[in-house]
Amino acid sequence: MKRRVAITGIGLIDPLGESMGSFFDRTVKGESSIRHYATNDIPVPVSIPAVFCQNFNGDEILGKPRTISMDKFSQMGLVAAFEAWTNAGFDISDKSHKPNAGVSWGTALGGTRIYEQGLKEMWQNGRERLPPLAVVMGMNNACSSHIAIQLGLGNSSLSYTVACSSASAAIGEAYRRIRDGDADVMVAGGSDTPLIYGVIRAWDGMRVLSPGNEETSPNACRPFDKSRSGLVLGEGAAALVLEDWDHAVSRGASIIAELAGYGANCDHTNLVKPDPTGQVAAMSLALDDADVVIEDVGYINAHGTATIEGDPSEIEALRQVFGSHAKDLAVSSTKSTHGHLMGASGAIEAVITILSIKNGVVPPTANLKEIDPLCEGVNHIKVGDQNKIKLRAAISNSFAFGGSNAVLVFKSAQ
Structure with a gap:
């Protein structure tokens, strides 16, 4: 029998470093998180409208012992997952094995940032090789793995990479696992940090990035408008806790909505x-x-x-x-x-x-x-x-x- 799927927790990284409620209020008012993003990268400096989480500090939130083996996309994803898990009424300090709970995560780029940083070190400073943890920091399933390890989720650790549909696919596949009885609880979502030089230059090469400066950047993204001029890159993460409806009711969880x-x-x-x-x-x-x-x-x-x-x-x-x-x-x-x-x-x-x-x-x-x-x-x-x-x-x-x-x-x- 097809089981109903409840949403019992939500979490996200707000670009302006504020609360979930503040983020939604600003979104409803149409207030932009887009700012002018500029760097002095060689050979060509970067100057684009973008959404960047300048107040995010993974070391402060998660602690250096955790972040030393994590790329930024994993750090953001883990913080969003922690918030969703807590919002659902679970305890993030409880790392006991949970065989009925899993994670399903989406990312288009994974830990591309760690590879670019390592290559820069090789080219510019003569370093002979990338850091020893580069592989496990950069792999696309790194974030799902960290979430599973930190929360004790033993049912599954799945990662989906289908470009801009990655997080939706991860959420949808998690929904199917619960619907079909393969899991009772799933943490699902996505994270990406595309504001690195090579990625920006790649998108710029396609001529699909909207232009903008300090003054015009907040209005750079204009979907459906006759004057639209392209997309605006952003970094961040968001997570849901999906749960079998009866399981949620039995533990007295507050059900936010249904994924149907x-x-x-x-x-x-x-x-x-x-x-x-x-x-x-x-x-x-x-x-x-x-x-x-x-x-x-x-x-x-x-x-x-x-x-x-x-x-x-x-x-x-x-x-x-x-x-x-x-x-x-x-x-x-x-x-x-x-x-x-x-x-x-x-x-x-x-x-x-x-x-x-x-x-x-x-x-x-x-x-x-x-x-x-x-x-x-x-x-x-x-x-x-x-x-x-x-x-x-x-x-x-x-x-x-x-x-x-x-x-x-x-x-x-x-």
Whole structure:
């Protein structure tokens, strides 16, 4: 029998170093966490709009004995997981073996930072080799491993890397493990730290990064707007605690929302060009899995990266899936405020979607002034629009390079 999956804990790294409640309040107001990011890297300095967690200090939060073997993406992921675990009513100091609990984590880049730092040391300072712990710090499953070790999660330690859909896929696969009876509790989410020289230069080489300076950077990400000019990179992490519904009820847990459906597929057409057909299929799979009718869905947290081709493709897919209901469907892209966290995006957007259901309010697409005619046909929520909506169900979309699509359907816990 298909088991219901409750969400009992949430945690995230807030770019401005504030609380979960403050982060959501700012997101609902459309306040940007995007700032001008500049370095003096050789040979070409970096100057881009970005979301960077300048107040994050893993050594202070976790302690040097833990962080000495952890890349920044693992440090951020572990902090978010700790917050979600505590928020769910569990004790992070209890490291006893938990055979019914596991972890499922997403990352697009893993510990790329440690490799780049090591190579710089070799080239610039004549170091003969990378640090001894570079392999275990840089491996993509490092974060999931640290979470499992620190929390005693013995059921599974799984890591998913499907570009920008990584965290959503990790959450969706964790949901399936609980739904099908393979686990009772799962920590699921994602983390990425793409603000390193080689990664920035790679994205810049694709000509998809939005430009900006000290003054214009907060408004650099403009999904669905006629003047949009590209995506904004961001670093961070977010985590959920998913739990068998009956297990959560039996221990008296507070249930925040329900994860009711998951759809995943591949466009199988092009590495970088999105395909509405594949997106339609992924959303349809998720809706069928959740057993909800389209009229039950009141909000879409869109993938919405503010790229020229990506935004219209997603809106076309929404029009096809939701038909006449599309015009009443509240849609926003919160990447306009927190940037594109790569493999972690699906996790932070899942948290926002869950909080939208819980609080009956949806965030706007910041900086959306003039809707691109190709993106019309849905109820775009702008800053200042009436955004108080009682939600029975909402969707979070993640559509990645490589054609990997992952869609999550959340329901109210009421």
